[in-house]
Amino acid sequence: MLWRHRRRPRWWSELSGTPRGPAMSGLTVSGIGAGITSGCLDIGDGRHIRMRFGCRAAHSTSTAATTIAAAIGVRRVGRVFLPVHCFSGDNGCMDHRQAGRYWEANALAWTRLARQGWDVYRDAVNTPAFLDLLPDIAGKRGLDVGCGEGHNTRLFADRGARMFAIDIAPTFVRFAAEIEQTEPRSIRYAVASAQELPFAHGAFDFVTAAMSLMDLPDHALALQEIHRVLRSGGFLQFSITHPCFSPPHRRLLRTPEGQAYAVEVGRYFERVDGRIDRWLFSAAPQEAKAGLKPFEMPVFHRTLAEWLNAIIQAGFILERVAEPKADDETARRVLAVEDTRVVAYFLHLRCRKP
Numbered sequence: 001m002l003w004r005h006r007r008r009p010r011w012w013s014e015l016s017g018t019p020r021g022p023a024m025s026g027l028t029v030s031g032i033g034a035g036i037t038s039g040c041l042d043i044g045d046g047r048h049i050r051m052r053f054g055c056r057a058a059h060s061t062s063t064a065a066t067t068i069a070a071a072i073g074v075r076r077v078g079r080v081f082l083p084v085h086c087f088s089g090d091n092g093c094m095d096h097r098q099a100g101r102y103w104e105a106n107a108l109a110w111t112r113l114a115r116q117g118w119d120v121y122r123d124a125v126n127t128p129a130f131l132d133l134l135p136d137i138a139g140k141r142g143l144d145v146g147c148g149e150g151h152n153t154r155l156f157a158d159r160g161a162r163m164f165a166i167d168i169a170p171t172f173v174r175f176a177a178e179i180e181q182t183e184p185r186s187i188r189y190a191v192a193s194a195q196e197l198p199f200a201h202g203a204f205d206f207v208t209a210a211m212s213l214m215d216l217p218d219h220a221l222a223l224q225e226i227h228r229v230l231r232s233g234g235f236l237q238f239s240i241t242h243p244c245f246s247p248p249h250r251r252l253l254r255t256p257e258g259q260a261y262a263v264e265v266g267r268y269f270e271r272v273d274g275r276i277d278r279w280l281f282s283a284a285p286q287e288a289k290a291g292l293k294p295f296e297m298p299v300f301h302r303t304l305a306e307w308l309n310a311i312i313q314a315g316f317i318l319e320r321v322a323e324p325k326a327d328d329e330t331a332r333r334v335l336a337v338e339d340t341r342v343v344a345y346f347l348h349l350r351c352r353k354p
């Protein structure tokens with residue numbers, strides 16, 4: 001089922017909460033800095049209203065939070081998070097909708113190449129490792145965040161989960177939903193952003209996000225949103241490019257014989273907020289890539305400490321961590337993924353909502 005814009009399906013009203021009521025009790029602010037500030041207003045009974053503000057200059061978090069709280073008539077300022085937007089250097093700043101427009105432009109070529117089997121890191125390394133780490137999901141209600149063309153969502157549904165899936169790019173959602181016509185699995189798809197999930201508190205038993213949370217500007221806000229829509233005792237499992245081994249500078253080093261033996265990394269502490277990288281799946285042959293414009297991918301780099309602190313601040317307990325690598329047989333069969341054996345390219349995390 002596909003939801004876009006004003007056409008809301010029946011499950012929308014089942015899952016989405018309408019915050020109302022006078023008891024404004026606290027304000028949680030994440031993402032203060034020059035550009036955009038996100039806020040979450042606690043209106044009591046565990047209900048929240050999400051807000052975004054434009055800021056012309058970076059202020060201290062407490063000053064900005066107090067100003068915002070006063071402006072909207074909130075008496076007590078609740079937890080104030082550390083700044084997550086400190087736009088610097090030549091990155092500019094990009095919000096999730098702008099980033100989503102890049103993904104929308106990538107969706108056709110991405111889907112075509114991925115369905116021809118050229119997303120080899122996903123198929124040979126990431127997805128098998130992700131499934132290995134996944135607890136039993138049979139009969140559980142799950143949400144796949146940043147589902148792309150739906151490949152992993154279908155695998156979760158094949159494990160018996162009742163799946164919902166969202167992506168910010170309508171074309172990805174359309175391609176994913178089309179497969180429901182020919183191979184129905186009762187997956188419900190919607191166009192939505194991880195930073196503004198259109199679901200009620202506690203709506204899901206688990207949430208998955210395969211290689212999507214690092215592709216949006218406010219990962220801390222997305223983690224808070226996911227925490228909100230999970231029931232108590234539910235879990236989030238997600239994968240990202242490894243923040244330590246895929247920082248803004250990364251270069252694979254090879255022996256004269258062409259064997260990958262090391263990865264040069266640098267600029268780890270540099271905040272990247274929407275730098276555009278251009279590439280197509282490196283394993284795809286020229287004939288597969290012919291006529292396709294390179295993907296334009298907005299990159300948002302955060303350090304490992306920022307990721308872990310965002311998980312903790314969202315209220316999760318970290319449960320399992322994995323750094324997948326290709327095994328001997330896979331590395332022989334799929335040459336392109338040999339670099340996953342030099343240092344970890346990906347990081348998988350499972351977190352529990354207490």
Ligand SMILES: C[S@@+](CC[C@H](N)C(=O)[O-])C[C@H]1O[C@@H](n2cnc3c(N)ncnc32)[C@H](O)[C@@H]1O
Nearest residue numbers: 096103146147148167168169193194210212216
């Ligand atoms: C690297 S792709 C991964 C797709 C899919 N999970 C997979 O493993 O094949 C990243 C996905 O995140 C989506 N995305 C980016 N920003 C998003 C946001 N704010 N909310 C939801 N999805 C987003 C993109 O449209 C894209 O489909």
